[in-house]
Amino acid sequence: MNEHKPIETIQPGCESCPAHHAANLLKLGVDMQDWDYVVALAGNPNTGKSTVFNALTGLRQHTGNWPGKTVARAEGGMEYAGSRYKLVDLPGTYSLLSTSVDEEIARDFILFGQPDVTIVVVDATRLERNLNLVLQVLEITDRVVICLNLMDEAKRHGLTVDDRRLARDLGVPVVPTVARYGKGLDALLQSIHDVAAGKLRTKPYRIQQFSKELEGTISDLSKKVRAVFPNLPNPRWVAIRLLDGDERIIEAFEKGDLGELSQNTTESVELQPQLSRGHAK
Amino acid sequence: MNEQKRPNAEQVLAHARDLRWKISSNLHERLLEGIYTEASRLAERAVSRPDSPPRFDLDRAIDRLVTSRIWGFPIMLLLFTLIFWITISGANIPSGWIAHLLLDKLHPLLKGLAANSILPVWLQGLLVDGMYLSTAWVVSVMLPPMAIFFPLFTLLEDFGYLPRVAFNLDQIFKRTGAHGRQALSMMMGFGCNAAGVIATRIIDSPRERLIAIITNNFALCNGRWPTQILLATLFVGTLVPAQLAGLISALTVVGVALLGILLTFLVNWFLSRTWLKGEVSTFSLELPPYRPPRILQTIYTSVIDRTIFVLWRAVVFALPAGALIWLSANIHIGDLSVAEHLINILNPIGLFLGLNGVILVAYIVAIPANEIVIPTILMLTVLLTGMNSVGSGAGVMFQLESNQATLGVLQAGGWTLLTAVNMMLFSLIHNPCSTTLFTIFKETGSKKWTVLSALLPLTLGFIVTFLVAHVWRLIAAIS
Numbered sequence: 239m240n241e242h243k244p245i246e247t248i249q250p251g252c253e254s255c256p257a258h259h260a261a262n263l264l265k266l267g268v269d270m271q272d273w274d275y276v277v278a279l280a281g282n283p284n285t286g287k288s289t290v291f292n293a294l295t296g297l298r299q300h301t302g303n304w305p306g307k308t309v310a311r312a313e314g315g316m317e318y319a320g321s322r323y324k325l326v327d328l329p330g331t332y333s334l335l336s337t338s339v340d341e342e343i344a345r346d347f348i349l350f351g352q353p354d355v356t357i358v359v360v361d362a363t364r365l366e367r368n369l370n371l372v373l374q375v376l377e378i379t380d381r382v383v384i385c386l387n388l389m390d391e392a393k394r395h396g397l398t399v400d401d402r403r404l405a406r407d408l409g410v411p412v413v414p415t416v417a418r419y420g421k422g423l424d425a426l427l428q429s430i431h432d433v434a435a436g437k438l439r440t441k442p443y444r445i446q447q448f449s450k451e452l453e454g455t456i457s458d459l460s461k462k463v464r465a466v467f468p469n470l471p472n473p474r475w476v477a478i479r480l481l482d483g484d485e486r487i488i489e490a491f492e493k494g495d496l497g498e499l500s501q502n503t504t505e506s507v508e509l510q511p512q513l514s515r516g517h518a519k
Numbered sequence: 520m521n522e523q524k525r526p527n528a529e530q531v532l533a534h535a536r537d538l539r540w541k542i543s544s545n546l547h548e549r550l551l552e553g554i555y556t557e558a559s560r561l562a563e564r565a566v567s568r569p570d571s572p573p574r575f576d577l578d579r580a581i582d583r584l585v586t587s588r589i590w591g592f593p594i595m596l597l598l599f600t601l602i603f604w605i606t607i608s609g610a611n612i613p614s615g616w617i618a619h620l621l622l623d624k625l626h627p628l629l630k631g632l633a634a635n636s637i638l639p640v641w642l643q644g645l646l647v648d649g650m651y652l653s654t655a656w657v658v659s660v661m662l663p664p665m666a667i668f669f670p671l672f673t674l675l676e677d678f679g680y681l682p683r684v685a686f687n688l689d690q691i692f693k694r695t696g697a698h699g700r701q702a703l704s705m706m707m708g709f710g711c712n713a714a715g716v717i718a719t720r721i722i723d724s725p726r727e728r729l730i731a732i733i734t735n736n737f738a739l740c741n742g743r744w745p746t747q748i749l750l751a752t753l754f755v756g757t758l759v760p761a762q763l764a765g766l767i768s769a770l771t772v773v774g775v776a777l778l779g780i781l782l783t784f785l786v787n788w789f790l791s792r793t794w795l796k797g798e799v800s801t802f803s804l805e806l807p808p809y810r811p812p813r814i815l816q817t818i819y820t821s822v823i824d825r826t827i828f829v830l831w832r833a834v835v836f837a838l839p840a841g842a843l844i845w846l847s848a849n850i851h852i853g854d855l856s857v858a859e860h861l862i863n864i865l866n867p868i869g870l871f872l873g874l875n876g877v878i879l880v881a882y883i884v885a886i887p888a889n890e891i892v893i894p895t896i897l898m899l900t901v902l903l904t905g906m907n908s909v910g911s912g913a914g915v916m917f918q919l920e921s922n923q924a925t926l927g928v929l930q931a932g933g934w935t936l937l938t939a940v941n942m943m944l945f946s947l948i949h950n951p952c953s954t955t956l957f958t959i960f961k962e963t964g965s966k967k968w969t970v971l972s973a974l975l976p977l978t979l980g981f982i983v984t985f986l987v988a989h990v991w992r993l994i995a996a997i998s
Contacts (some may be wrong), residue, residue, distance in 0.1 A: 278712050284807045329720075335550075339720040363808070365566050369558035389807050395576075396569035404565040418810070443561075445553045455538055463529045500834075507995040517546055 255364070263427060264317035265296025269391075271429065273315065273324040275434040278347055280375060281359035282368050284329030286387045289417040290313070290359055291327040308514050318427050321434070326353065332367070334374045335484070342486065348378055350490075352471060354434045357426075359385045360413070362392035362399045372408065376442040383410040383429045389422070409441035530880045578809050582683065586806075590685045596773065598680070602671045603744030604769035607748055607756075610663040617662060621655035645845050653841025654834050656894045664748055665741070665826045672710075673821035677812040682704050686806060688780075693799050695784045696791025697734075705731075705783060709776075712955040715740075715960055726797040732959055733972045734786045736951040737779040742889030747772045747895060754939035770944075778780035779947050787977070835863045836888035843884065843897055858899060872981060873941040873988025875933060882945070887953050892946070897925065900932035937991050941984045948980035 277286045291297070293519055295314030299440040312327040348356055358375050363431035375382055383499040386401050404413035415422030432438035448456065459477040464470060479487040539546075556708060585594050629651060630813025633643040674679065689699030699720050715735040722728040739747065751771040756764035791797070839893070847858040855863070858880070866876030882897040929939075950973040960969040 263783045316712075339723075355763060360735060366559050366562035369562055370554050371559055373554050388808075397566045400565045400567070407561050418813075436925070444556075445557050450551070452542060455542060458536065459531075459535060459801060466531055477535075478534055478546075478550070480532070481542060482550065491532060494528065502722060 244286070258358055263294070264366045265294070272322060275323040275328065275354040276324045276351065277430060277434070278351065278353035278356045279325060279327045279359060280344055280356055280371070281330055281385075282332055282350060282364075282371055283362060285330065285361040285368065286417045287327055287359045290357070290385060290387065290415070290423075290426075291325055293417055293420055293423055295325055319431050321431065323430070323434070328352070331371065334378070335482075348375060349472075353379075353381075354431050355381050356387050357383050357430065359387050359417075362386050362388050363397060365399060365404075372462060373443070373445060374379070374513060375474050376408065377444065380410075380440050380442040381433050381434055382410045382440060382442060383426070384408065384410060385426055386412055386414045387417050389414045390398055390416045390419070407443060409443050411438065411440070538909065540613055545699050581809060582806060585680070586686050592685075595684055595687065598675065599776070600769050600773050602668065602675070603748070603772045604765055605671060606664050606668045607752055607768050607772070608765040609667050610748070611752075613663040613666075614659055617659040618655075620653070621659055624998075626652060626655065639980040641849070643937055645842055645848065648847025650838050651665065651843045651874050653837045653844070653891070653898070655721040655895050656897075657834060657837045657890060658830065662826070662830055664745055665830065666822060669821040669826050670818045673817045674812045677810065677817050679807050679809045682806055691784060692787065695787035696797075696799060697720045697730045697787040698724060698799070699725050701727065701734075701783075701787070704735060705738045705780070708735040708740060710741055711949050712736055712740045713775070716955060716958045719860075719962070724797070726791075726795050727799075729963065729968060730787055730795055732962060733790065733968070733975060734783045736955065736972065737783045737786065739776050739947060740889065740952075742952065743946050744772075746889070747943055749777050749925075750939050750943050751775075752947075753929070754934075754936055757926070758936075775947055777941055778944075782948065782979070785914065786979075837891050837894065839890050840884055840887075840895065844895060848898075862899065871988070872945075872984040873937050873991065874945060874984060875938065877932060878938075878945070884932045884948060885952075886950075889952055891948070897928055900928055937988060940991075941987055944987060945980050945984050948976050948983055950977045951972070 243337060279291055281287045289311065291314060296316075297312075297314045311401065314325050316323050316325060326347060328344040331341040331344045331373070333341070335343045335350070347353070354380055356375055359367075359370050372382075372384060384404070386399060386404070389399070392399055399414070400409050401412045401414045411433065412438050413422055413426045415426055417423065429438070456474060456477050458479065460473040463473040463476050463480070467473075470476060476487060476491070480491070534633040584590055626647070630643075631649050633647050636643070638646070682703070683698075685702035688702040688705075690702050692699050701719070703721065704715050704718040708716040712735050715738060716732050719728050719731040719735070722731055748768070750963035751768040752764070755771045759767045827962070844858065847861070848856050850857050852860060861880050862876035869875040869879045871878070877896055877899045880899060881892050884895050885892045950956070954971055956973055959972050960966070963969065
């Protein structure tokens with residue numbers, strides 16, 4: 239679904255010109271035919287995921303200044319630099335180890351939906367807590383772009399966030415934005431495009447936290463997991479979840495759901511029209 | 520292919536289970552610890568804080584005020600009363616304009632057109648007097664209050680006030696044996712209960728989520744605000760001098776909404792001690808930063824997303840309901856029409872509850888959407904009282920130039936202050952609309968809980984209206 243057709247219609251020089259980006263973005267709304275790439279929007283609650291989603295797709299998914307507003311996933315489309323993208327706005331989560339339905343929807347999609355790019359929208363004023371989720375996402379997938387949002391709030395609180403150092407440390411692109419006022423979205427689009435098209439190789443930061451012995455056990459189990467589900471992109475992560483006794487992963491493992499990758503349909507999609515029309519209040 | 524792999528998967532799982540016993544038991548803690556330590560280290564490297572603490576933190580200052588023990592609740596009441604006061608006093612005039620346009624001007628025009636067409640007379644009546652008029656009524660009564668209420672409410676939301684309300688309430692929710700996040704799903708319910716039920720997904724314990732789903736109905740929804748606003752204006756506002764009418768009506772609506780919150784607590788408490796016993800979960804509720812509301816954008820989205828959406832839903836349900844009512848008023852069995860038979864059957868029960876047969880029929884008609892309760896009641900009342908001067912025949916929705924005319928119709932139908940009060944109570948406490956029930960069924964996957972969600976508030980509604988009616992009559996008899 240994603241290897242072939244990035245149709246580059248733009249002259250090489252124009253691509254890097256900031257003035258060109260806005261013109262390149264075509265908001266497709268709910269038109270999501272023949273997409274080339276799938277992009278997931280993850281992040282802690284109330285960091286502005288839906289605002290980024292609306293800005294990119296031209297949809298008007300109801301946004302609210304409170305955590306937990308998006309409880310199902312919303313989908314929309316956009317076209318940028320000749321490629322068509324399907325965007326999936328996920329419910330906000332603090333972690334991927336947790337148990338509520340909204341967090342499960344987010345985790346399942348990143349895990350089984352295999353998005354080409356996962357954007358983690360991060361609140362610049364609460365970086366430490368937001369990084370908890372970022373680090374967990376980086377364990378699952380390496381195609382990640384960090385959208386360092388609410389930079390205006392950070393400034394208002396007198397905080398300076400060094401996005402370059404963060405990008406170096408995390409090994410993935412970090413783009414500072416103020417999504418509410420459309421600032422930084424050009425650079426975000428460019429990063430999404432670069433990662434999706436494979437122009438930019440990420441080197442995600444992985445936590446080294448286990449003893450040699452435990453690492454041996456994990457990699458041994460990972461091999462066995464891979465033997466059962468050869469297409470799994472992150473057997474190590476699944477192995478750790480199994481060792482941790484994660485009931486949902488064990489269940490998915492038993493039923494063979496882990497093998498049916500990218501066919502993820504949750505019931506949340508059916509309920510979505512009620513929410514996207516915005517009477518979610 | 521799964522058939523071949525499944526035994527293999529089981530072996531791997533069994534192996535993993537064995538390993539879990541062998542490795543140290545604190546894997547989960549070590550995982551979390553690793554994540555927290557690294558997140559903290561990386562954040563430390565990237566963020567530089569100002570050397571001196573900020574001179575004055577506006578957010579903290581506002582928070583201290585709106586979530587304070589003393590001022591939190593009064594400010595909440597003040598803000599909501601203000602919103603309803605603006606809604607009630609602002610909606611009257613545009614309501615009149617729209618009614619004038621749709622009912623006085625457009626209706627005769629359509630009637631004339633129909634009369635000259637080849638359509639049979641009964642179909643003319645069904646289309647123009649039944650379907651068109653009921654729709655026009657819904658639009659003129661509901662559009663103005665919604666066009667004022669929703670943008671105001673959305674501005675409050677965009678500013679970041681709602682999580683503070685939830686913050687003020689979450690301790691009480693916990694004390695009633697429910698999850699503090701239910702405060703948030705309840706806030707969603709104030710717009711639409713179906714959305715509120717979906718919003719309970721943020722509650723991770725199934726027990727507390729069920730409680731939140733069952734009690735969401737006690738949050739007054741879009742379909743019921745207009746009923747409350749209209750009745751408060753007509754029956755309560757007119758009890759006081761004209762200058763105070765708007766304020767008193769607004770306070771009445773706030774009072775009903777507060778009663779809904781109180782009932783939520785009571786039913787929470789009841790459920791968590793009977794069918795849904797269990798531990799209360801802990802959670803952290805985050806207070807987002809205040810943001811200057813984007814006024815134009817908020818007005819745009821609240822008009823498009825909420826006002827038009829709700830109005831559309833009302834119209835969609837009003838069209839067939841209008842047709843149904845017109846038919847029931849014009850098809851006769853013996854001397855009386857179908858509608859009259861139905862009303863006569865339900866009237867004793869209605870009066871026993873301090874309501875009347877018309878109201879009960881209206882609530883049966885309005886199971887798909889609470890929005891059409893008031894239009895149905897008015898039309899049936901006119902039919903029953905034979906007030907032909909207001910309408911133009913059986914089952915015809917009529918011109919209501921002013922609230923005074925509406926009041927006149929209801930009083931002719933035998934309405935007293937008690938009827939209005941009980942009607943407002945019953946509007947708050949009865950079964951959820953069919954959309955919400957369907958959503959409950961989809962979210963819980965259980966017929967049992969869906970039926971309970973319908974019957975529990977309905978029973979409670981009967982009990983409350985019965986008690987109010989009898990105490991009221993007792994007091995009236997004594998004095």
